[in-house]
Amino acid sequence: MLIDCNQCAAQHTSACRDCVVTHLLADLAGLVEIDPEQARALEALADCGLVPQLRLVPRAAAG
Numbered sequence: 382m383l384i385d386c387n388q389c390a391a392q393h394t395s396a397c398r399d400c401v402v403t404h405l406l407a408d409l410a411g412l413v414e415i416d417p418e419q420a421r422a423l424e425a426l427a428d429c430g431l432v433p434q435l436r437l438v439p440r441a442a443a444g
Contacts, residue, residue, distance in 0.1 A: 384415065390438040400436035401427060 384402055391397050401423055426432045
């Protein structure tokens with residue numbers, strides 16, 4: 382999974398503030414690459430309420 386917050390339609394919205402990327406990787410800029418194992422781990426943590434869900438909405442899908 383490749384996450385580019387600049388390509389997310391929810392960037393700079395309330396969804397962005399409640400996104401796991403914002404909480405865990407706020408000090409990084411640019412692209413974030415998460416392998417499938419890491420994505421499953423983040424999903425499990427989010428399902429348990431320990432971190433927010435990924436709120437990525439690709440701009441192409443939002444149009």
